[in-house]
Amino acid sequence: MLRVVVSTLPALRPLLRRRPLLNPKPPTRSRLPQRTFRALSSSAPSATPAPSAAGAGEAVEVEEHLTRCAAAGRAPLRVAVLVSGGVDSSVALRLLHAAGHRCTAFYLKIWFQEDFRNFWSECPWDEDLKYAQAVCDKIDVPLEVVHLSDEYWNHVVSHIINEYRCGRTPNPDVLCNTRIKFGAFLEAIENLGFDYIASGHYAHVVHPSVENTDAPSLLQLSKDKIKDQTYFLSHLSQSQLRRLLFPLGCIKKDEVRRLAAQMGLPNQGRKDSQGICFLGKVKFSEFVERHIGEMEGIILEAESGDYLGNHRGFWFYTIGQRQGLRLAGGPWYVVEKDVQNNVVFVSRNYYSLDKRRCTFRVGSLNWFDDSGPGNSERLKCKVRHSPEFHDCTVTKEHTEENGDVLVVHLSEDDQGLAAERAPILRAGAKCEVPAGTAS
Template sequence: MLRVVASTLRPLIQRPPLLIPKSLPRSRLPPQPFRALSSSAPPAAAPIARAADDAIVVEEEHLNRCAAASRAPLRVAVLVSGGVDSSVALRLLHAAGHRCTAFYLKIWFQEDFRNFWSECPWDEDLKYAQAVCDKIDVPLEVVHLSDEYWNHVVSHIISEYRCGRTPNPDVLCNTRIKFGAFLEAIENLEFDYIASGHYAHVTHPSSENTEEPSLLQLSKDKVKDQTYFLSHLSQSQLRRLLFPLGSMTKDEVRKLAAQMGLPNQGRKDSQGICFLGKVKFSEFVERHIGEMEGIILEAESGDYLGKHRGFWFYTIGQRQGLRLPGGPWYVVEKDVQNNVVFVSRNYYSLDKRRRTFRVGSLNWFNNSKPANNEQLKCKVRHSPEFHHCTVMEEQTRKNGDVLVVHLSEDDQGLAAGQFAAFYRENVCLGSGIILDSWDEMSFPVCSRALEIARLEDKSGLGKPVRIMNLEHIGKSEQEVTKVA
């Protein structure tokens, strides 16, 4: 049975969009009595079909570890997207005997791009979600959070791009919408936990130690691991969550979906930014920020190379979309005030390495800050790769508590506005927002380039300088033409 939920939920709390380095808004939920999870055997589970060959056996251990089984059935609100991961998570929880209600979140923020669709953007997702729920007789409810998504995520993203920073919509969506506005919306419906198909593992304290914090740990699948996207949740949010797929790999989940006979077992994973769907990112930026012609300069020489549509279309380390001859070129700096983009072909040279940056808007799951000079691991983007690092806390008048992070190796993709997540062994400690990258070895922009960038009238620059590919340097024009 499909039910649309809107006015039946209590009014959602409205918060204005915030800009870095202010702290991101936290859930206003009051503390909830902690329902400890038991390691005891689950109640009788619904039967799951098993393949004859190369089968994954859904044993008691799977149900205990992945589906958080307990002697007394839990009431669980399960977020479903129509994809394979959330469907398997729902099926595992249901098989473990829990009382599940599925929720589909409609977060498409507005109808501005309706002409891009051949059909409603969420129709297919919702049909798959409904089919999965029908198969196991679990109720599905649709919750409209479009306004909340616009107010707390999209407007923030637009503001950040206007300031030259590169925000992460998926981290904000988890913090402010999936486990923020939605969790607040169902506060009075007496669910014990909220579950989803994220690849992460949450360890809750036992019934004997309920005052201990819940821990966010790496999933079994290091490639699919999504702790980076969950690293800015609060402890009160984390305490309410279950991630049934935390001790499984993607391949295991796919095989389980086939064994369970799920209608979406062969569906491809979604890609890209969560709220854009089929709309290109450049189209979204153009629609909401517009265009403003500026110039592109070579960082080392100040040579005028061409024009761009606005600095907000570019991020540090970007290579694609520059449309400059003689490359490959990389975006290395941006002058936001003068709308100038600096590029280089030597982005990865040893004398232009980056390994020190500052992080603000700090969030720690157990309110325990890392010690100064402590050896940690960190991620500066969603990736299976870690950096080893040391951290040092400092207090600034402008940004409050700031963490100075020094990496053990170079990373040229540090972008202000992105999140940096920190780990001690396999436990995620929390995260913060990259304010900048700085040290004596950061990418230099020559004085000539800076002077040209500050010119009010750039019409006298003439035609862009033609630069050959690096492999063509020293060859005659005839040789270059022959090579090309």
């Protein structure tokens, strides 16, 4: 029994035939050999001739490329690896194991929607867990299941519901990373002797050298700019960041897929998960309706104030939304919401000059590397999960209501800006956008 786990969490339960997590005898290095990736990095048959000097050099070069973000030079480390049953986390686990680290895999069982049992014929996480177990069995890595349903509800789902009631649209993946995966879970294993937590995120963390331990760890973009997930990690604190490894930060998605096939992973053909992490097969509108309900309101044209129809509640809509409005003569876009009076304003001229959005304010600032940029410093800004960055400048302000804030001036309009977005400034910023700050 794990008595070291914080009191608000259930004990970590070992899955199936695994030995207890607190086994006093760690695995020996003979069980964790450094593995070359000769068979994984080419289409050559697995039967390999005796290595020549050139062949050995090629193998070392490939191995360094694949494990550069897996701290191979610091092996053996004790690493807690978050696995989901998907391809990304499975390849991350295999790379860490091949780099010589002593790995324990963890599957987080988060919010299970008891009220939505009739939406599926079988448990929605059962298949994920089976795949995770099969991946771990191939390399004899122990797998543990951690139940964080209460924490997920209290710190993610309930917050999302409250934000929707206020007319904002928070990002659940940002909250899940900060408060659950690298929050509650990190606290749960804090005293179990792990050096790092790893996952299959597409991001890269640069840690300080052993000679300069006072320097901060930095979050950097991954090699794959399209799959890059630094947006979802932008709220992590320095204390969280210092504990993380992201082995896929140096690898592109297509290479991860090839590795999965060449490694013979049982889940190599699984599709990537889509949508909001906690909903499973439940439609988002059904989730909102169940927890917030409906309240009929009116839809008005923004320019004329003309009545166009009714809606079920402003919380079903977000700025820039086009789908689901069910209005003739479109396309129509949501451009504003009157939360007090439950009115949704729409427009067919979403990209007109009078609706330009190139300035916004951000608050709750937290910088990874220093105290932040100077006034009028030229930066790069990301306002959503996408490969695109905006050129921008910032100006510091201080208000009694929100404390220190930054006014961000984009070099060009972004019509999708809204109060619920969470921008990233540079690679080292952590920002939240207060309500009603886009202009």
